[in-house]
Amino acid sequence: MYEVFWDKVKNRLNSSGDKLAGDVHGGFEANGIVIFNVLEDAIKAEKIVKGNGLECKLVAPPPALRKGCDLAVAINLVEKPLLERILSDAVPYVHILPLEGSRELLQIVKVQYYEKHIMVKAANMKITYDKQSGRIVNTSGGGCPDIPYLHLQFLGKKLTEVPYPKDISYTLCALMLDRALEECISLWKREEIECCS
Amino acid sequence: MLLIAGIIPIADLPLIEGKVEKNGGFLSVNGNDIPPTQGTAAMISAALEVSSFLDIEPPHVVLAGDIGNGKGSRLIYRYLIENLESLSARVLALHYCLPIIQLMKQLVAVVDKCGTRPVLIADAASMYAAKAAGLAGKFDIFTPDASEIAFLADPEAEHPAYISRHLFETDSSRVPELIKKAYANNAAARLLLVKGECDYIALEGNIIASVNEPDIPEIECIGGTGDTITGMLSAFVHAGYPMEQAALISARANRFAGQMAEANPATLVGELIRYLPEVFKDKLDSWVEKT
Known part of the structure; x- marks a missing residue:
């Protein structure tokens, strides 16, 4: 069952041209990524994000950022606060991170x-x-x-x-x-x- | 033409393009009144003071309402991408907007196609987008503040919110090191005017001037005082002043306007802008002679 679902996801990635996060496809260039534990959550999140008028795409996360599942949502990192707000009540996610490196937000003042x-x-x-x-x-x-x-x-x-x-x-x-x-x-x-x- | 592009914090303001004029205490573009507050409006106000003083063509602007969701920002990017070549701008200054990498790349590609390439200036999130898109070297002028030069110096930071702690904590006396790092990262424009306790002007990797008088630390608190420097600089470049001279004059003028306004942390930027004509009248000739 899981394999069938994953095959469908891979087909979707291939048909939309999405590859690893960081690549440019379909006019959207991401510099951030939302990481999920569960594959279904990533798919649900993509719909929610797009439904709110933001650009995003399903991607395979870079190995260094992979936590739970093999699917992530690539985003414009600058919109992190809005993404946190619209995802927090709707779908569990692990992190919202920059694509390059794993730098945390500056904490000090x-x-x-x-x-x-x-x-x-x-x-x-x-x-x-x-x-x-x-x-x-x-x-x-x-x-x-x-x-x-x-x-x-x-x-x-x-x-x-x-x-x-x-x-x-x-x-x-x-x-x-x-x-x-x-x-x-x-x-x-x-x-x-x-x-x- | 000096073309200034940026967002205005009026949610329902549609995309407007045209010559800017003063209308009482407001800026007016095609009959739309815009308050000259922090952000692109302050930048335009300062540029307008320069063009009025020099009696040259006022700035032409592309503006749209945006309070954060990026809708107005996208309208501006797309308008410029579609129309920049026909607008024939001599100077293009990009300011507050949502940083969107692919749209910035498309816009810079259009700039490269212009018959006469405009002088390309970026401040605020347009500068963040230029760095994130790897296009800083395509720009002629960036005007970062102290935290933003740390951002340009940090090869891993996608936004100033992600600068490394040690760079954020860097003492202001070490800004010259950050300037060198920014150039080494290919994250700097040809000319940098770094606004801060001491303003530094760097050209192609070398610091060529600094300004620290009059010293008015309160100016850092005042929202829009970085925007006014960028606005003046854009207008002086449009008037034909060499970039280095325009930067030096703008950094000095901002400080003297702060002094005349007796700036304190609660001063609003409009109070400084009001003094710019007086500063130019008193100082501009001598500054031009000396540089």
Whole structure:
């Protein structure tokens, strides 16, 4: 039964021209990959991703990234936050990774202190807030298309009043803005506790 | 023609193409009012200040609404791929968009086919796409900030979110090393203007100038102050200034505008842009004489 299913999948890969992830076919060039434990999940995920208007393709994962099954979904890595959101409730997956290497997302942040403000930097994204009020006075950096929108949404609002970018946005820049926001909130709450204790 | 392409954070803005004008506090393109906020709008605003001051043709723009899903970005890529040759741009500046490798490859192929190849400039995610597509060497100018030069220096990073920890933690005094690495990786344009605590200008692998005065650290907080540098640089190149001189003037002008605006971390980019004409009036002639 499994062999018959796998043969069908291989035929589909061959007919659509898909080979190993990283190759260019059908006008879509991937730089990220979603890894699955179970073959059926990869097929289900491809339908879900395409159903949400994103480009993807079924591929055989490179050996170094192979975890459970011989089928993966190649994606545009920059859309990782949106992919996580649409897949998380629908189909179990193991990882979303860059195709080249197995680099993890940058986890650390930098903090810069000014007289009345604090700037937190996560990768290419920065949030600056007012120490007294906890209001966001600026966001800067980045290059993906949700960043100018989030800038307008965040300006003048309290750190605790804005939505987490990972819940509403689409791209890796937004995910880094999310990291910065988490750190800002953590710093802000710590300062409130110190101030009031 | 200076052609600037990028997204605008208005979800339902269709693709628009045309000459940009000022309309009160807004930018206006074919009757569409666009707020000059962080991103491509700030870039265009700064370019428009340069063209107004020099009394040359204003920027021509290709814009579309996009709040992250990439729909507007795709419209822009496809419009440029189909129409760039007939637009006859002398300078093409690519800015905020969803980085889509295959579309960037198609676009650069069209640039190569243009009768007179435009000066090709990229900032923001257009620069990320150019690197990811392995096409950085096809570009004339990139304008990365400190984290983005670390991204260009990192051969494994597909996006700045994946730069290695040691490169992210690199002290700003070591930016020159990152510039060398970026060139060694073939991930740099012919000219780099690296924006930061100290702005560096590098040409074909060598640092040729740096700018660190006036020193206004607060500018880093202000969303859009990198965009204004790229906008000015694009406009000065369009006006015929050599790339190196245009880069130097733009880096200096941004700092002086910050000084005049008495920039603090809560300053908005529009407040700096407002001072650009005054900066040009006070400084441009002497900067041109000295370079």
